[in-house]
Amino acid sequence: MDDRNILEVKNLEVHFEARSGFLNNLLSREVPRIRAVDGVNFNLKKGEILSLAGESGCGKTTTGKAILRLVEPTGGKVYFRGQDLSLLTQKELREFRQQAQIIFQDPYESLNPRQTVFATVAEPLEVNRICDNTKEKEERVARALSDAGLKNPRDYFIRYPHELSGGQRQRIAIASALVLKPKFIVADEPVTMLDLSIRSGILKLMMELRDNKQISYLFITHDLSLAWLISDRIAVMYSGNIVEIGGAEQIIGSPAHPYTKALVSVIPNPERSSGTDRKLLEGEIPDPSSPPRGCKFHPRCSYAQPCCREERPLLREVEKDRFVSCHLV
Numbered sequence: 331m332d333d334r335n336i337l338e339v340k341n342l343e344v345h346f347e348a349r350s351g352f353l354n355n356l357l358s359r360e361v362p363r364i365r366a367v368d369g370v371n372f373n374l375k376k377g378e379i380l381s382l383a384g385e386s387g388c389g390k391t392t393t394g395k396a397i398l399r400l401v402e403p404t405g406g407k408v409y410f411r412g413q414d415l416s417l418l419t420q421k422e423l424r425e426f427r428q429q430a431q432i433i434f435q436d437p438y439e440s441l442n443p444r445q446t447v448f449a450t451v452a453e454p455l456e457v458n459r460i461c462d463n464t465k466e467k468e469e470r471v472a473r474a475l476s477d478a479g480l481k482n483p484r485d486y487f488i489r490y491p492h493e494l495s496g497g498q499r500q501r502i503a504i505a506s507a508l509v510l511k512p513k514f515i516v517a518d519e520p521v522t523m524l525d526l527s528i529r530s531g532i533l534k535l536m537m538e539l540r541d542n543k544q545i546s547y548l549f550i551t552h553d554l555s556l557a558w559l560i561s562d563r564i565a566v567m568y569s570g571n572i573v574e575i576g577g578a579e580q581i582i583g584s585p586a587h588p589y590t591k592a593l594v595s596v597i598p599n600p601e602r603s604s605g606t607d608r609k610l611l612e613g614e615i616p617d618p619s620s621p622p623r624g625c626k627f628h629p630r631c632s633y634a635q636p637c638c639r640e641e642r643p644l645l646r647e648v649e650k651d652r653f654v655s656c657h658l659v
Protein backbone atom coordinates (compact mmCIF):
# COMPACT_ATOMS: atom_id res chain seq x y z
CA MET A 331 0.00 0.00 0.00
CA ASP A 332 1.19 3.51 -0.87
CA ASP A 333 1.93 5.07 2.54
CA ARG A 334 0.54 8.44 1.37
CA ASN A 335 -2.89 6.77 1.38
CA ILE A 336 -5.01 6.46 4.50
CA LEU A 337 -7.63 4.36 2.71
CA GLU A 338 -7.68 1.95 -0.22
CA VAL A 339 -10.93 0.52 -1.52
CA LYS A 340 -10.64 -2.41 -3.90
CA ASN A 341 -13.55 -3.83 -5.85
CA LEU A 342 -15.99 -3.13 -2.98
CA GLU A 343 -19.39 -4.76 -3.36
CA VAL A 344 -22.58 -4.56 -1.35
CA HIS A 345 -25.32 -6.76 -2.76
CA PHE A 346 -28.59 -7.20 -0.87
CA GLU A 347 -31.27 -9.77 -1.37
CA ALA A 348 -34.44 -8.02 -2.50
CA ARG A 349 -37.47 -8.76 -0.36
CA SER A 350 -39.24 -11.72 -1.80
CA GLY A 351 -43.03 -11.82 -2.06
CA PHE A 352 -45.19 -14.61 -0.73
CA LEU A 353 -45.79 -16.00 -4.25
CA ASN A 354 -42.07 -16.08 -5.03
CA ASN A 355 -41.40 -17.92 -1.76
CA LEU A 356 -44.16 -20.39 -2.54
CA LEU A 357 -42.81 -21.06 -6.01
CA SER A 358 -39.19 -21.06 -4.72
CA ARG A 359 -38.25 -18.50 -7.35
CA GLU A 360 -34.75 -17.09 -7.17
CA VAL A 361 -34.64 -13.91 -5.07
CA PRO A 362 -33.23 -10.96 -7.07
CA ARG A 363 -30.06 -9.33 -5.74
CA ILE A 364 -29.81 -5.56 -5.46
CA ARG A 365 -26.34 -4.45 -6.56
CA ALA A 366 -26.15 -1.27 -4.45
CA VAL A 367 -22.34 -1.09 -4.71
CA ASP A 368 -20.99 -3.07 -7.62
CA GLY A 369 -17.20 -3.03 -7.69
CA VAL A 370 -15.92 0.33 -6.41
CA ASN A 371 -12.21 1.20 -6.45
CA PHE A 372 -10.48 4.32 -5.14
CA ASN A 373 -7.92 5.51 -2.65
CA LEU A 374 -7.85 8.46 -0.28
CA LYS A 375 -4.66 10.28 0.61
CA LYS A 376 -3.84 11.54 4.09
CA GLY A 377 -5.38 15.00 4.55
CA GLU A 378 -7.30 14.76 1.28
CA ILE A 379 -10.97 15.56 0.62
CA LEU A 380 -12.49 13.23 -1.96
CA SER A 381 -16.09 13.78 -2.99
CA LEU A 382 -18.28 10.88 -3.99
CA ALA A 383 -20.93 12.52 -6.16
CA GLY A 384 -23.98 11.30 -8.04
CA GLU A 385 -27.78 11.20 -8.10
CA SER A 386 -29.62 9.76 -5.12
CA GLY A 387 -29.82 5.99 -5.27
CA CYS A 388 -26.42 5.59 -6.99
CA GLY A 389 -24.87 3.78 -4.00
CA LYS A 390 -22.67 6.54 -2.56
CA THR A 391 -24.07 6.39 1.00
CA THR A 392 -23.91 2.58 1.03
CA THR A 393 -20.27 2.83 -0.10
CA GLY A 394 -19.48 5.15 2.85
CA LYS A 395 -21.26 2.87 5.32
CA ALA A 396 -19.58 -0.26 3.94
CA ILE A 397 -16.15 1.36 4.37
CA LEU A 398 -16.97 2.02 8.04
CA ARG A 399 -18.47 -1.48 8.30
CA LEU A 400 -21.85 -0.07 9.32
CA VAL A 401 -23.05 -2.20 6.41
CA GLU A 402 -21.31 -5.53 5.78
CA PRO A 403 -19.62 -5.65 2.35
CA THR A 404 -20.39 -8.74 0.28
CA GLY A 405 -17.17 -8.51 -1.73
CA GLY A 406 -13.89 -6.64 -2.15
CA LYS A 407 -11.43 -5.22 0.34
CA VAL A 408 -10.99 -2.02 2.32
CA TYR A 409 -7.55 -1.18 3.72
CA PHE A 410 -7.26 1.52 6.40
CA ARG A 411 -3.67 2.60 7.13
CA GLY A 412 -2.59 -0.61 5.41
CA GLN A 413 -4.79 -2.91 7.50
CA ASP A 414 -7.33 -5.16 5.83
CA LEU A 415 -10.55 -4.27 7.69
CA SER A 416 -12.10 -7.68 7.04
CA LEU A 417 -9.38 -9.28 9.20
CA LEU A 418 -9.75 -7.05 12.28
CA THR A 419 -10.49 -8.57 15.66
CA GLN A 420 -13.32 -7.03 17.72
CA LYS A 421 -10.76 -5.00 19.69
CA GLU A 422 -9.10 -3.75 16.49
CA LEU A 423 -12.50 -2.92 15.02
CA ARG A 424 -13.28 -0.77 18.08
CA GLU A 425 -9.96 1.04 17.63
CA PHE A 426 -10.70 1.57 13.91
CA ARG A 427 -14.09 3.06 14.81
CA GLN A 428 -12.36 5.65 16.99
CA GLN A 429 -10.21 6.75 14.07
CA ALA A 430 -12.99 6.66 11.46
CA GLN A 431 -16.20 8.61 12.09
CA ILE A 432 -19.33 9.59 10.19
CA ILE A 433 -21.33 12.84 10.07
CA PHE A 434 -24.90 12.39 8.89
CA GLN A 435 -27.02 14.61 6.71
CA ASP A 436 -29.70 15.51 9.21
CA PRO A 437 -28.53 17.14 12.46
CA TYR A 438 -32.17 17.10 13.63
CA GLU A 439 -32.25 13.31 13.55
CA SER A 440 -28.67 12.45 14.44
CA LEU A 441 -28.90 14.08 17.90
CA ASN A 442 -30.94 12.58 20.72
CA PRO A 443 -33.49 15.29 21.71
CA ARG A 444 -33.45 14.06 25.34
CA GLN A 445 -29.69 14.35 25.79
CA THR A 446 -27.81 17.49 26.71
CA VAL A 447 -24.96 18.59 24.48
CA PHE A 448 -22.48 17.36 27.09
CA ALA A 449 -24.06 13.89 27.27
CA THR A 450 -24.12 13.67 23.46
CA VAL A 451 -20.51 14.65 22.90
CA ALA A 452 -19.22 12.66 25.93
CA GLU A 453 -21.03 9.47 24.88
CA PRO A 454 -18.33 8.21 22.45
CA LEU A 455 -15.74 8.70 25.24
CA GLU A 456 -17.85 6.64 27.63
CA VAL A 457 -18.60 3.90 25.11
CA ASN A 458 -14.88 3.58 24.38
CA ARG A 459 -13.90 4.00 28.07
CA ILE A 460 -11.47 6.78 27.19
CA CYS A 461 -11.53 9.26 30.10
CA ASP A 462 -10.90 8.19 33.69
CA ASN A 463 -12.41 11.19 35.46
CA THR A 464 -15.05 13.85 34.98
CA LYS A 465 -12.59 16.74 34.74
CA GLU A 466 -10.72 15.09 31.89
CA LYS A 467 -14.00 14.25 30.14
CA GLU A 468 -15.20 17.87 30.45
CA GLU A 469 -11.95 19.11 28.99
CA ARG A 470 -12.18 16.72 26.01
CA VAL A 471 -15.82 17.72 25.36
CA ALA A 472 -15.03 21.46 25.64
CA ARG A 473 -12.08 21.04 23.25
CA ALA A 474 -14.21 19.14 20.71
CA LEU A 475 -16.94 21.83 20.84
CA SER A 476 -14.34 24.53 20.42
CA ASP A 477 -12.71 22.65 17.50
CA ALA A 478 -16.20 22.45 15.94
CA GLY A 479 -16.27 26.25 15.97
CA LEU A 480 -18.50 26.87 19.02
CA LYS A 481 -17.32 29.81 21.14
CA ASN A 482 -17.62 29.54 24.96
CA PRO A 483 -18.04 25.77 24.65
CA ARG A 484 -18.94 25.14 28.30
CA ASP A 485 -22.05 27.31 27.86
CA TYR A 486 -23.43 24.54 25.63
CA PHE A 487 -22.96 21.69 28.13
CA ILE A 488 -26.48 21.80 29.61
CA ARG A 489 -28.34 22.83 26.47
CA TYR A 490 -30.64 20.53 24.49
CA PRO A 491 -30.84 20.17 20.67
CA HIS A 492 -34.18 22.04 20.46
CA GLU A 493 -32.50 25.12 21.95
CA LEU A 494 -29.97 25.27 19.10
CA SER A 495 -30.02 26.46 15.49
CA GLY A 496 -29.52 24.02 12.59
CA GLY A 497 -25.90 25.13 12.14
CA GLN A 498 -25.16 24.74 15.87
CA ARG A 499 -26.68 21.25 15.85
CA GLN A 500 -24.49 20.19 12.94
CA ARG A 501 -21.47 21.58 14.82
CA ILE A 502 -22.50 19.46 17.86
CA ALA A 503 -22.67 16.41 15.55
CA ILE A 504 -19.19 17.31 14.23
CA ALA A 505 -17.92 17.71 17.83
CA SER A 506 -19.23 14.20 18.64
CA ALA A 507 -17.07 12.90 15.81
CA LEU A 508 -14.05 15.05 16.74
CA VAL A 509 -14.03 14.06 20.41
CA LEU A 510 -12.39 10.73 19.49
CA LYS A 511 -9.67 12.54 17.47
CA PRO A 512 -10.43 10.74 14.19
CA LYS A 513 -8.16 10.67 11.17
CA PHE A 514 -10.90 9.89 8.64
CA ILE A 515 -14.48 11.16 8.40
CA VAL A 516 -17.28 10.08 6.07
CA ALA A 517 -19.39 13.24 5.71
CA ASP A 518 -22.72 12.14 4.24
CA GLU A 519 -24.43 15.19 2.69
CA PRO A 520 -23.45 17.20 5.83
CA VAL A 521 -24.87 20.54 4.64
CA THR A 522 -27.85 19.46 2.54
CA MET A 523 -30.39 20.10 5.32
CA LEU A 524 -28.90 23.46 6.30
CA ASP A 525 -29.84 26.94 5.14
CA LEU A 526 -27.60 28.33 2.41
CA SER A 527 -26.34 31.03 4.79
CA ILE A 528 -25.00 28.38 7.22
CA ARG A 529 -23.52 25.98 4.68
CA SER A 530 -20.35 27.92 3.92
CA GLY A 531 -19.47 28.09 7.65
CA ILE A 532 -19.69 24.28 8.00
CA LEU A 533 -17.70 23.69 4.79
CA LYS A 534 -15.03 26.18 5.93
CA LEU A 535 -14.83 24.38 9.28
CA MET A 536 -14.31 21.03 7.57
CA MET A 537 -11.49 22.45 5.45
CA GLU A 538 -9.84 24.03 8.53
CA LEU A 539 -10.00 20.68 10.34
CA ARG A 540 -8.38 19.04 7.34
CA ASP A 541 -5.59 21.63 7.35
CA ASN A 542 -5.05 21.77 11.13
CA LYS A 543 -5.63 18.14 12.10
CA GLN A 544 -4.82 16.32 8.87
CA ILE A 545 -8.28 14.74 8.78
CA SER A 546 -9.16 12.99 5.50
CA TYR A 547 -12.74 13.13 4.26
CA LEU A 548 -14.97 11.13 2.02
CA PHE A 549 -17.52 13.84 1.23
CA ILE A 550 -20.75 12.34 -0.09
CA THR A 551 -22.95 14.70 -2.08
CA HIS A 552 -25.51 14.83 -4.87
CA ASP A 553 -24.40 18.40 -5.61
CA LEU A 554 -21.39 18.61 -7.92
CA SER A 555 -20.97 22.34 -7.30
CA LEU A 556 -20.45 21.63 -3.58
CA ALA A 557 -18.00 18.87 -4.46
CA TRP A 558 -16.08 21.34 -6.62
CA LEU A 559 -15.96 23.86 -3.77
CA ILE A 560 -14.59 21.55 -1.11
CA SER A 561 -12.69 18.67 -2.73
CA ASP A 562 -9.23 17.91 -3.96
CA ARG A 563 -10.61 15.10 -6.13
CA ILE A 564 -14.08 14.05 -7.25
CA ALA A 565 -15.37 10.53 -7.96
CA VAL A 566 -18.62 10.42 -9.93
CA MET A 567 -20.78 7.42 -9.17
CA TYR A 568 -23.53 5.91 -11.28
CA SER A 569 -25.61 2.86 -10.42
CA GLY A 570 -23.14 1.27 -8.02
CA ASN A 571 -19.93 2.11 -9.93
CA ILE A 572 -17.47 4.98 -10.19
CA VAL A 573 -17.61 6.19 -13.80
CA GLU A 574 -15.02 8.96 -13.53
CA ILE A 575 -12.48 10.05 -10.93
CA GLY A 576 -9.88 12.79 -11.03
CA GLY A 577 -8.84 16.20 -9.72
CA ALA A 578 -11.77 18.50 -8.91
CA GLU A 579 -10.63 21.14 -11.42
CA GLN A 580 -10.13 18.49 -14.13
CA ILE A 581 -13.55 16.94 -13.58
CA ILE A 582 -15.43 20.25 -13.55
CA GLY A 583 -13.27 21.99 -16.18
CA SER A 584 -13.19 19.15 -18.71
CA PRO A 585 -15.57 16.32 -17.79
CA ALA A 586 -14.94 13.23 -19.93
CA HIS A 587 -17.70 10.73 -19.15
CA PRO A 588 -21.08 11.62 -20.73
CA TYR A 589 -22.79 11.32 -17.31
CA THR A 590 -20.28 13.71 -15.71
CA LYS A 591 -20.72 16.08 -18.68
CA ALA A 592 -24.46 16.15 -18.06
CA LEU A 593 -24.04 16.81 -14.32
CA VAL A 594 -21.44 19.54 -14.92
CA SER A 595 -23.53 21.23 -17.62
CA VAL A 596 -26.24 22.16 -15.11
CA ILE A 597 -23.89 23.70 -12.52
CA PRO A 598 -24.76 27.42 -12.40
CA ASN A 599 -21.92 29.28 -14.10
CA PRO A 600 -22.06 33.05 -14.59
CA GLU A 601 -19.59 32.80 -17.50
CA ARG A 602 -21.91 30.56 -19.49
CA SER A 603 -24.80 32.18 -21.33
CA SER A 604 -28.11 30.74 -20.20
CA GLY A 605 -29.29 27.61 -21.94
CA THR A 606 -26.01 26.86 -23.77
CA ASP A 607 -24.54 23.38 -23.54
CA ARG A 608 -26.99 22.24 -20.89
CA LYS A 609 -27.53 18.50 -21.14
CA LEU A 610 -30.61 17.57 -19.20
CA LEU A 611 -30.56 13.94 -18.20
CA GLU A 612 -33.62 11.99 -19.21
CA GLY A 613 -34.78 8.73 -17.69
CA GLU A 614 -34.00 7.24 -14.30
CA ILE A 615 -31.10 5.45 -12.64
CA PRO A 616 -31.54 1.76 -13.57
CA ASP A 617 -33.09 -0.75 -11.21
CA PRO A 618 -30.08 -2.07 -9.24
CA SER A 619 -31.57 -5.57 -9.19
CA SER A 620 -31.57 -5.78 -13.01
CA PRO A 621 -29.13 -3.24 -14.46
CA PRO A 622 -28.89 -3.01 -18.27
CA ARG A 623 -26.32 -5.13 -20.11
CA GLY A 624 -23.14 -3.44 -21.22
CA CYS A 625 -22.65 0.13 -20.02
CA LYS A 626 -25.24 0.79 -17.30
CA PHE A 627 -25.60 4.36 -18.57
CA HIS A 628 -26.38 3.43 -22.18
CA PRO A 629 -30.22 3.85 -21.99
CA ARG A 630 -29.66 7.51 -21.03
CA CYS A 631 -26.55 8.25 -23.07
CA SER A 632 -26.83 10.32 -26.24
CA TYR A 633 -23.43 9.04 -27.43
CA ALA A 634 -24.25 5.31 -27.06
CA GLN A 635 -22.88 2.97 -29.76
CA PRO A 636 -23.82 -0.67 -30.45
CA CYS A 637 -20.82 -1.89 -28.39
CA CYS A 638 -22.12 0.05 -25.36
CA ARG A 639 -25.15 -2.25 -25.20
CA GLU A 640 -22.97 -5.36 -25.08
CA GLU A 641 -19.75 -4.66 -23.25
CA ARG A 642 -19.33 -3.04 -19.85
CA PRO A 643 -16.55 -0.41 -20.00
CA LEU A 644 -13.72 -0.67 -17.45
CA LEU A 645 -12.44 2.25 -15.38
CA ARG A 646 -9.22 3.09 -17.27
CA GLU A 647 -6.54 5.71 -16.65
CA VAL A 648 -6.90 8.17 -19.54
CA GLU A 649 -4.35 10.68 -18.25
CA LYS A 650 -2.30 10.92 -15.08
CA ASP A 651 -4.56 10.32 -12.05
CA ARG A 652 -7.70 10.57 -14.20
CA PHE A 653 -9.83 7.45 -14.70
CA VAL A 654 -12.93 7.12 -16.88
CA SER A 655 -15.16 4.17 -17.76
CA CYS A 656 -16.48 4.84 -21.23
CA HIS A 657 -15.76 3.08 -24.54
CA LEU A 658 -15.49 6.41 -26.35
CA VAL A 659 -13.00 8.15 -24.05
Ligand code: SF4
Nearest residue numbers: 625628631638656657
Ligand atom coordinates in the same frame (compact mmCIF):
# COMPACT_ATOMS: atom_id res chain seq x y z
FE1 SF4 B 1 -22.24 6.36 -23.28
FE2 SF4 B 1 -21.17 4.18 -24.37
FE3 SF4 B 1 -19.65 5.74 -22.90
FE4 SF4 B 1 -21.56 4.27 -21.77
S1 SF4 B 1 -19.73 3.53 -22.80
S2 SF4 B 1 -21.11 6.39 -21.33
S3 SF4 B 1 -23.13 4.36 -23.31
S4 SF4 B 1 -20.63 6.27 -24.83
